[in-house]
Amino acid sequence: MVRFGLNEVFCAGVAMSAEGGDGSVPAVTEGEQVLLGKRYSDEESGIELLCTKTGVGPLSFQGRVLGQKQAKQLPASD
Amino acid sequence: MNLTMLLDMAAEGLPDRMLIGDVATGLSGEQLRNRALGGSSVVAESGADVVVFLGGNGPAFPVALFASAYAGRPFLPVNYRLSDEQLLEIIARQQNPLVITDTPERVGDVRTMTVEDFVAAASAADPVDLGLTDFDDDAIAVLLMTSGTTAAPKSAVLRHRHLTAYILGSVEFASAEPGDATIVSVPPYHIAAVANLLSNMYAGRRIFYLDAFTAVEWLNHVRAQSITQAMVVPTMLVRIVEELQHRGEDAPTSLRSISYGGAKISPHVLAKALELFKDTGFVNAYGLTETASSIAVLGPDDHREAMASSDPAVRARLGSVGRALPAVEIEVLDDDGNIAAPGVVGDIVVRGEQVAGEYLEAGSGLDAGGWFRTRDRGYIDDEGFIFVQGRADDTIIRGGENIAPSEVEAVLGEHESVNDCAVAGVPDEEWGQRIAAFVVLEPGAAPDEAALRDFIRAKLRSSKTPDEIIFLEELPTTPTGKVLRRNLVQMAIERNFSRQ
Numbered sequence: 001m002v003r004f005g006l007n008e009v010f011c012a013g014v015a016m017s018a019e020g021g022d023g024s025v026p027a028v029t030e031g032e033q034v035l036l037g038k039r040y041s042d043e044e045s046g047i048e049l050l051c052t053k054t055g056v057g058p059l060s061f062q063g064r065v066l067g068q069k070q071a072k073q074l075p076a077s078d
Numbered sequence: 079m080n081l082t083m084l085l086d087m088a089a090e091g092l093p094d095r096m097l098i099g100d101v102a103t104g105l106s107g108e109q110l111r112n113r114a115l116g117g118s119s120v121v122a123e124s125g126a127d128v129v130v131f132l133g134g135n136g137p138a139f140p141v142a143l144f145a146s147a148y149a150g151r152p153f154l155p156v157n158y159r160l161s162d163e164q165l166l167e168i169i170a171r172q173q174n175p176l177v178i179t180d181t182p183e184r185v186g187d188v189r190t191m192t193v194e195d196f197v198a199a200a201s202a203a204d205p206v207d208l209g210l211t212d213f214d215d216d217a218i219a220v221l222l223m224t225s226g227t228t229a230a231p232k233s234a235v236l237r238h239r240h241l242t243a244y245i246l247g248s249v250e251f252a253s254a255e256p257g258d259a260t261i262v263s264v265p266p267y268h269i270a271a272v273a274n275l276l277s278n279m280y281a282g283r284r285i286f287y288l289d290a291f292t293a294v295e296w297l298n299h300v301r302a303q304s305i306t307q308a309m310v311v312p313t314m315l316v317r318i319v320e321e322l323q324h325r326g327e328d329a330p331t332s333l334r335s336i337s338y339g340g341a342k343i344s345p346h347v348l349a350k351a352l353e354l355f356k357d358t359g360f361v362n363a364y365g366l367t368e369t370a371s372s373i374a375v376l377g378p379d380d381h382r383e384a385m386a387s388s389d390p391a392v393r394a395r396l397g398s399v400g401r402a403l404p405a406v407e408i409e410v411l412d413d414d415g416n417i418a419a420p421g422v423v424g425d426i427v428v429r430g431e432q433v434a435g436e437y438l439e440a441g442s443g444l445d446a447g448g449w450f451r452t453r454d455r456g457y458i459d460d461e462g463f464i465f466v467q468g469r470a471d472d473t474i475i476r477g478g479e480n481i482a483p484s485e486v487e488a489v490l491g492e493h494e495s496v497n498d499c500a501v502a503g504v505p506d507e508e509w510g511q512r513i514a515a516f517v518v519l520e521p522g523a524a525p526d527e528a529a530l531r532d533f534i535r536a537k538l539r540s541s542k543t544p545d546e547i548i549f550l551e552e553l554p555t556t557p558t559g560k561v562l563r564r565n566l567v568q569m570a571i572e573r574n575f576s577r578q
Binding site: 036037038050052053054071072073074075076077078 | 079083086087090091246248249250251252253260270273274277278281283307309335337339359361363365371372375377378403404
């Protein structure tokens with residue numbers, strides 16, 4: 001498990017907050033999208049984020065931009 | 079993370095993808111979300127604290143489950159086949175329930191709605207988010223009654239974090255192809271039905287519910303609905319294989335994958351199924367209610383490799399439940415509580431974020447390290463394949479010797495005249511327990527007790543040879559195919575009593 005502070009995860013240059021947040025929106029409106037349902041990870045720390053709402057990125061952690069993680073397919077067991 | 083976020087994602091990312099029911103007239107992700115939001119108003123306005131669902135499989139099940147989640151209430155699907163007495167006892171345990179049922183006369187003096195009325199009210203209500211989902215992910219999402227094969231049923235607790243951990247740990251969002259569909263006949267009160275709903279919805283795979291399973295209906299719908307995936311319990315696979323053989327027909331080619339689990343499968347049946355469904359990948363899933371579904375999987379490649387191998391150790395993997403999923407750890411503990419060496423039989427334990435291991439009546443069953451005892455006995459081979467031998471409670475102790483019923487069953491099942499079998503310990507004055515074998519013969523085979531005993535004695539030792547063999551038309555099972563050993567034991571006791 002990785003623990004991190006509130007001012008370490010950024011999306012499009014704006015610090016991300018706990019669920020709900022204060023409703024502030026990023027100043028950036030153009031750029032690469034963070035895609036719904038995709039996982040983004042930082043190898044150095046092992047942090048992994050799941051995008052639950054599409055929007056402009058990029059995601060970053062402690063100043064490093066997170067890359068989209070390759071999906072590992074497991075056989076459908078149910 | 080909670081269950082409503084999974085549906086929100088599906089509705090937003092795949093708004094037009096048909097997710098529930100018929101390919102033309104079913105519910106899309108967006109429609110399912112709207113019904114569930116409407117249903118959450120119905121639940122909230124009822125003032126109930128828990129939603130009990132006493133219906134069969136069908137679109138009402140996902141609507142009611144997600145309506146409960148959006149309303150922040152636990153969802154408890156209950157077996158409608160229970161006796162009136164058992165059902166009343168379970169309903170009486172609920173604080174302030176809303177019971178969705180077509181047989182309100184069976185549930186006593188509580189608030190009820192018929193399945194049809196609930197769905198109609200959910201469809202008519204405004205699909206607005208009531209803002210009731212601001213609960214902690216530690217809130218209870220689903221309650222499931224344990225099957226109670228050995229004791230009175232308990233309420234297994236699955237919190238939002240357990241179910242979402244299972245989904246995020248094993249499914250990629252929107253990973254299904256647009257035309258993919260799965261057929262499901264497992265009843266809503268089974269963990270497999272709950273996990274199946276969440277994982278297929280999240281993957282974007284349409285679920286077609288067949289409520290009353292028959293092999294004929296199943297095969298008809300697989301063809302008509304171009305089904306690509308199926309989940310069955312072993313009893314269903316037996317029937318499907320028999321029906322195909324009876325018809326002399328080829329297996330439906332649309333099926334890319336069949337997953338089976340929930341009970342032990344006869345090696346004969348599995349081999350026949352693999353032969354008939356040539357182009358279908360088979361998946362054996364092992365999981366418990368308390369672990370929010372699957373914790374180990376034997377995948378299609380494992381099946382093929384085992385079938386093709388001449389190495390007995392690799393071939394034996396057809397009888398294994400595969401390897402642990404990446405999101406959980408599984409170990410076997412020996413009799414001293416230490417991690418057992420490969421191949422050594424002991425208690426199977428598991429830990430991971432999806433592992434709940436908790437009952438309303440008994441609290442958490444996790445130890446200080448987060449491990450949960452499955453109460454299954456088994457071993458892990460040197461490549462990580464897990465072999466489940468059966469419930470710890472089913473272990474036969476005959477004259478001080480511990481005997482796993484599965485060991486005797488595996489040998490007995492190899493005999494050409496045996497179609498299906500179960501072995502159980504029956505109380506015995508001399509031995510403490512004696513070994514009774516219950517055998518369903520292949521059609522046309524003659525019941526020859528001595529021949530079967532000789533067959534087992536030649537492969538195991540005499541202390542593991544059944545003391546008696548009882549021939550039956552079929553084995554008594556739960557609706558999901560688990561053999562009811564206590565019924566068998568009772569049968570053996572009564573048989574001997576009437577002989578004396």
